Amino acid sequence: MASALHIGIAGLGNVGAGVVKILAQNADLVARRAGRPIVVTAVSARDRNRDRGISLDGIAWVDDAAELATRDDVDVVVELIGGSDGPALTLARRTLGAAKPLVTANKAMLAHHGLELAQMAEAADLPLKYEAAVAGGIPVIKGISEGSAANRITRVYGLMNGTCNYILSRMEAEGLGFAEVLADAQALGFAEADPSFDIDGIDTAHKLSILAALAFGAALDFAGVACTGIRAIESADIAQAAALGFRIKLVGLAEAEDGRLFQRVHPALVPMAHPVATTMGSLNALVVEGDFVGRLFFQGRGAGEGPTASAVVADLVDIARGDVRPPFVMPVADLAALPRADAAGRRGRYYLRLNVADRAGVLAELTAALRDCGVSIESLVQRGTSSSGDAMVVMVTHEAREADVVDSLARMAASPSVVGQPVMMHILDF
Known part of the structure; x- marks a missing residue:
């Protein structure tokens, strides 16, 4: 069996502790699947004295997480700090800059800086893995x-x-x-x-x-x-x-x-x-x-110690096997900068809820706003008055253009008969 893959973990919350636990408890199984042992050699977290329910015997403690990127006894860095910027981003940049693979569960950092990090990984032919960043243990x-x-x-x-x-x-x-x-x-x-x-x-x-x-x-x-x-x-x-x-x-x-x-x-x-x-x-x-x-x-x-830590370890197994590919499937240079689609022209059915003064003519006023915008009603329900004298009106539209529904809702909201802000929700029809 090949030599061990040495791991440094930044962040020892529930997920970080879970990674340590899995790699200790399932060490033999993970090693057989990865083709080599995967061993935690260094960790970093804010509170050294917190009881995490795991043994850290034989594992080096690093006060500054960024130092994990340059330690000789760390082959792969696992970033579990969180946050789109700050220490997490500093660690990610230094890890890839030091030609070491990175595993992260940090969806905020990827959403804001993913392309930059992917370019760094591609330039150095390094893995950047993030299965745990979306939906926890769901692959x-x-x-x-x-x-x-x-x-x-x-x-x-x-x-x-x-x-x-x-x-x-x-x-x-x-x-x-x-x-x-x-x-x-x-x-x-x-x-x-x-x-x-x-x-x-x-x-x-x-x-x-x-x-x-x-x-x-x-x-x-x-x-x-x-x-x-x-x-x-x-x-x-x-x-x-x-x-x-x-x-x-x-x-x-x-x-x-x-x-x-x-x-x-x-x-x-x-x-x-x-x-x-x-x-x-x-x-x-x-x-x-x-x-x-x-x-x-x-x-x-989609979250929690076990599922998210499981996804992190799955990424480590891939790295141990030598899996290197573009982080977003294709190289960053080949990703299309797609223009944003305008929601106004989308068609669908909508749920509308308004609180209104319970008096004669209100429903006619509301339905007239829909009619004038070309939106037809599939169903309408008026529920009884509250202690303040308001009634709740719920309408479901037939299929309509979103811009027309938004326009009709704005007209209704402007009515003195409408109390508070109306609510519009889409109906999932697929």
């Missing part, structure tokens, strides 16, 4: 880059944030409000103290931009991801969606059509029978559609 990166390599992929979409899926699942199951479930999720550790990246869709947007680059051979364009989170969703929306045969999910969607790239993160109504709709709790689910393979469905745990 969707390998599924797209390897399993679907013969296909022209037309669409990638799904649930990429376990926190949002957990919140929406509990709101549905228990009839609770968003704020209550979010607070509970924070207490249980499912949501961060500042949950903005999750609930505002930014985490999903990072992952979606990476998948779009892989799937379509497109240059990364995180700035081109239109993003709407789940803060505005009420328990009444979830109940009404269920009555209509849908579940509300935070969906990341990327499509390449007519030489343009469309990327959006948004709450959507998904038909109950769709496999994405049946994915509950903190699980992730992704769909990849190819011209020959058809629909591929990936489901599993």
Whole structure:
């Protein structure tokens, strides 16, 4: 068997500790699959004294993570610090600059700096691996880059944030409000103290931009991801969606059509029978559609110590086997800088929810706004008045141009009869 591959790990949170645990507990199995032992020789983290439930005996401790890049006893650096810039990016640049392979779970860094890092890796003929950056232990990166390599992929979409899926699942199951479930999720550790990246869709947007680059051979364009989170969703929306045969999910969607790239993160109504709709709790689910393979469905745990650490070790096994390829399947120079597709001309059905003053003529006013914009109504429901005297009106449109629906909603929002901000959600019809 070949000599051991020596690993330096920056970041010993749950995932970093999980990598150490896997490489110790499954050492023989990993060595047989990799063709050589994989051994952790150095680590770096902020708190040297924290009990991580793992043994660090015989492993060097480095206070400055960037030093891992230049240590003689480190062959491969694993970056698990997180953050799009700062120490993580410094370490990534120094590692590749020192002609050492890099494994990362850092989707934010890749979304913002992935092309730069990929160019560095390609120039030095080095592996840059990141299976753990998208959907944790679900092998969707390998599924797209390897399993679907013969296909022209037309669409990638799904649930990429376990926190949002957990919140929406509990709101549905228990009839609770968003704020209550979010607070509970924070207490249980499912949501961060500042949950903005999750609930505002930014985490999903990072992952979606990476998948779009892989799937379509497109240059990364995180700035081109239109993003709407789940803060505005009420328990009444979830109940009404269920009555209509849908579940509300935070969906990341990327499509390449007519030489343009469309990327959006948004709450959507998904038909109950769709496999994405049946994915509950903190699980992730992704769909990849190819011209020959058809629909591929990936489901599993998208975060956590075990699944994410498992994906990191899978990348290390590839490196131990000598696998070197362009990080985004094809060289950066060959990635197409696709122009952004305009959402205005997209056609689909839409869910509209408005809180209105409960008085005569309001419904006629709302429907007139839709009529004047050329949008027809498939169904309309008015629910009873609240203690403040408002009524909730829910409408589902027939297929319409998005620009026309947005225009009609703006006209309705301008009415003195409408209370607060109307909500529009897309209906997933594929």
